[in-house]
Amino acid sequence: MPTLLQINVTANWGSTGKIAEDIGRIAIEAGWESWIAYGRGNPHSQSKLIRIGSDFDMNLHGLQTRLFDNHGLASNKATKHFIKQIKAINPDIIHLHNIHGYYINYEILFDYLKEWGGPVVWTLHDCWPFTGHCAYYEFSNCYRWKSRCYDCPQIKSYPASLCYDRSTKNFFDKQESFLGCKNLTIVAVSDWLRGELKKSFLKEYPLLTIHNGIDLSIFKPSAIKACNNNGKNILGVASVWDKRKGLEEFVKLRDLLPENYLITLVGLSKEQISSLPDGIIGIRRTENVQQLVDLYSMADVYVNPTLEDNFPTTNLEALACGTPVITYKTGGSIEAIDAVTGITVEYKDIHSLSEEIKHICELSLFFRDDCRKRAEKFYNKSIVFQQYLKLYKSLL
Structure with missing residues (x-):
């Protein structure tokens, strides 16, 4: 029985958490063992669950982000403990989703993934992995991430820093961590994002698009009538x-x-x-x-x-x-x-x-x-x- 381990900030909650849950369900139906590791909440799932860290860890990670703009570089102890759990599970596939959200240290995680050498799938739901700070940049019309980030115009946007701009260092830290993972495949959830990835430092990886899906048995036309009959x-x-x-x-x-x-x-x-x-x-x-x-x-x-x-x-x-x-x-x-x-x-x-x-x-x-x-x-x-x-x- 092959084993799947997904990693996301939430499990069976919010858009990305529900996507991870649905992927896990499909894997289980196909005879796989499915695990989801998550950072926050108290979810229920068809998959086996692992929480990475605690509320205290998450709050401390958030505080460090606010003070030092080092999002994704805290939670050291929690991430090292999680690595031990990965080794015990011994998955055949590791599938990353959002590895931002104040719960995991990406440097420690990617050091392990490179050492492990197994196949890794990374679904990108936003742009955070290839920028020095932000998850989106169209609103601010900033495209410095194509070469290197600096003087971030969104420093007070998620993941917000109150005073310090570390965007240049973050950009190169991510580049060093995320490159060199030999068996990594990146999935974009839109053709637009796949196009942006081709302009980023992640462009050397295999890139493909898998759009999101929804439950059509729930979202379907209902017979209820509009109350605004005259408009x-x-x-x-x-x-x-x-x-x-x-x-x-x-x-x-x-x-x-x-x-x-x-x-x-x-x-x-x-x-x-x-x-x-x-x-x-x-x-x-x-x-x-x-x-x-x-x-x-x-x-x-x-x-x-x-x-x-x-x-x-x-x-x-x-x-x-x-x-x-x-x-x-x-x-x-x-x-x-x-x-x-x-x-x-x-x-x-x-x-x-x-x-x-x-x-x-x-x-x-x-x-x-x-x-x-x-x-x-x-x-x-x-x-x-x-x-x-x-x-x-x-x-x-």
Whole structure:
């Protein structure tokens, strides 16, 4: 029985944690033994679980990051203990996901991976592995990572440093750690990210794209009727509404769209909800998936004005519920849709965005069946994540 070990900041929680869980489930169904090592939370899983470190370790790692901008270089003791556990498990494949998030020391981890010499798969869900600090850079229009990072314009963004800029040293530390791992294959979750990787110091590794998938038995059109019978329903969803997710774009849209266009935003904080203008309904993050499915199904269009992103799962969820998507031409966000399921708009062109929203709503440009069929064809997680199993077998 082959053994798979995945490493991610979370297990069966959040987007990357659920992806790891689904991959583990598929491996188990194929007769593998599956382990997931994680950094935070108290998850339940079909896979066997290992927590790396403790809450104290994680908080100390976060404090060091804030003070010294050395994210990923703390948690020494926790990582060394975890290496001993890896040796005891003796996996056939080690699959990395997010190795940032205040829980593991990447230098110690990669020193072991190079010594171990077995096949390693690394799914990149963002850009942190090849920059000196940030997880995304489009919003700040910074491309120093192509040569070397310095004077980081996002030093106070995740993983935030309060005063010290170590981006140049981080860039070269990552380069030294991540290069030279002989049996490493890198998976990007969007063609856009794979293209960025080809410009980075990771370009020498085998690179491929495996898009994310979702559970189509859960995300499907519901029969619930919209309450805004005399108008149109616009929906936006995010797990965290920061600037890069486009909250301010929705506030601008409120002034540009007709009054009978109701905007509903899911995932807001109490403070964000209290500051919304009239005509925008704010809903806090919900674990009630059926409520989210109903909101997707009621919407005339799902709007994703993200200002930097990789491959947003919310686009897939909207399509699966039969709702067309409109998005800025940002990162891999445009890859989820085609000419019969949505529209892409030039970056930050808020007036074109509002006009296209009205076209979709007033002219009924898209059919819900086409949106659902695209989700079924390309984003069924039970099919999509089989690609990982095929990759494992080819590496073994």
